[in-house]
Structure formats: C-alpha cells, structure tokens
Amino acid sequence: MQQSLKALLERLLAHEIDFVLIGGFAAAVHGSTLVTQDIDICTAITEDGVAKLRNALKDLHPWHRMNPTAKLSFIEHPADIRGINNIYLKTDFGVLDILSQVSPAGDFAAIKSRSIEIPLYGHRCRVISIEDLIRVKEAMNRPKDQLAVQELKLIQQRTKV
Numbered sequence: 001m002q003q004s005l006k007a008l009l010e011r012l013l014a015h016e017i018d019f020v021l022i023g024g025f026a027a028a029v030h031g032s033t034l035v036t037q038d039i040d041i042c043t044a045i046t047e048d049g050v051a052k053l054r055n056a057l058k059d060l061h062p063w064h065r066m067n068p069t070a071k072l073s074f075i076e077h078p079a080d081i082r083g084i085n086n087i088y089l090k091t092d093f094g095v096l097d098i099l100s101q102v103s104p105a106g107d108f109a110a111i112k113s114r115s116i117e118i119p120l121y122g123h124r125c126r127v128i129s130i131e132d133l134i135r136v137k138e139a140m141n142r143p144k145d146q147l148a149v150q151e152l153k154l155i156q157q158r159t160k161v
Contacts (some may be wrong), residue, residue: 006121008039008060008093013123015056019043020115020126022102022133027148029118031155034148038095042128045100050081053098060091093111104134104139130156141146 005025012019022042024036043049054062054075062074063101074089087098096116101107105114105128115126128136134152137145 001073004007004093005036005039008091009125010121011056012039012041012092012107013053013121013125014065014092017041017043017056018129019051020108020111021100022099022111022128022136023097024148026128026133027137027152029120030130030133030152031159032151034144034151038097038112040099042099042102042111043106045081045084047081050087052127053121057089057091057096060087060093062091062096063089065095066086091150102128102136105136130159133146 005066008022009025018088019041020070023038023040024032024034025039027034028036033052041091052054064070064074064077074087085100089096089098102111105111111128111132112126114132117124117126117130119125125152130152134149134156137149137152
C-alpha cells in the first residue's frame with residue numbers, strides 16, 4: 001500500500017487516540033516547509049492506550065521496525081507493556097513513532113499541558129507548542145533538526161504580536 005501520512009494521522013484522530021503531534025509533521029503545522037517521512041506522536045503508553053492504538057492500526061499491518069529481521073506484529077507484541085517508553089512502527093500507511101516523553105520538553109502530560117489544539121481533517125488535534133518543538137529540535141542536534149530550528153524561530157518571530 002502507498003505511504004500516506006495524512007491517512008495515518010486521520011486514523012489516529014478518528015479513533016480518538018489521546019496524543020500530541022510532535023516532530024516534522026508538527027513543524028509543518030506551525031508553518032515549516034521541511035518535508036517529513038513519518039508521524040511522531042507523544043502519548044502515555046498505558047494498557048488502554050496501547051489497546052486503542054492496536055485497534056486503530058490493526059488493518060494497517062503494524063510491525064516493530066527497530067528489529068526488521070524479526071518483523072514482530074504490534075498487534076501481538078509486546079504482550080506486556082510495562083517499562084515500554086517508545087514504540088517504533090512501520091504500517092501500510094507509513095512510519096509511526098510513539099514516544100512517552102521527549103527530552104527536554106518532558107513527558108506526555110507536560111507536553112500536552114503546553115500544546116495547542118487545532119482543527120485538522122475534521123477533528124481536534126493537539127500539537128506540540130512551537131517553543132517546545134524548538135527546544136526538542138535544538139537538543140537533537142542533527143543537521144535536519146538545525147534547519148528546522150532556524151525556520152521555526154523565524155516563524156515564531158513573525159507570529160509574535
């Protein structure tokens with residue numbers, strides 16, 4: 001199936017997953033022109049939350065991409081989520097990274113408390129604040145993130161009243 005990050009994000013929203021959009025797609029929401037190849041979300045990784053994610057993604061053949069030789073299905077693995085902080089998936093619609101905390105912005109509750117809410121694809125979507133996104137991208141210190149920081153800071157300056 002062809003990659004469709006828009007359809008993947010719509011799926012999460014339609015299934016009422018409690019998350020904050022972070023990463024490149026969030027940068028695009030804030031006005032960045034940089035292209036992203038995945039969806040990054042921050043959420044609390046709980047039994048109920050994982051069950052909802054599994055239900056939302058079940059027909060998209062989600063599998064854990066960090067161990068491609070094993071090709072473990074997210075629908076069955078892990079059976080026990082205790083101690084799991086991040087889940088990195090590949091689906092029929094594209095890559096989905098699920099993080100419970102993002103340094104230096106904090107855990108899901110902290111990021112959500114500072115996030116903005118926007119209408120997106122007929123739903124309400126929480127997006128990481130531009131301030132938190134800049135801090136996260138600065139800490140990543142990869143060339144693509146440094147480009148994003150420069151652009152996001154310009155956007156931030158233009159939108160300040």
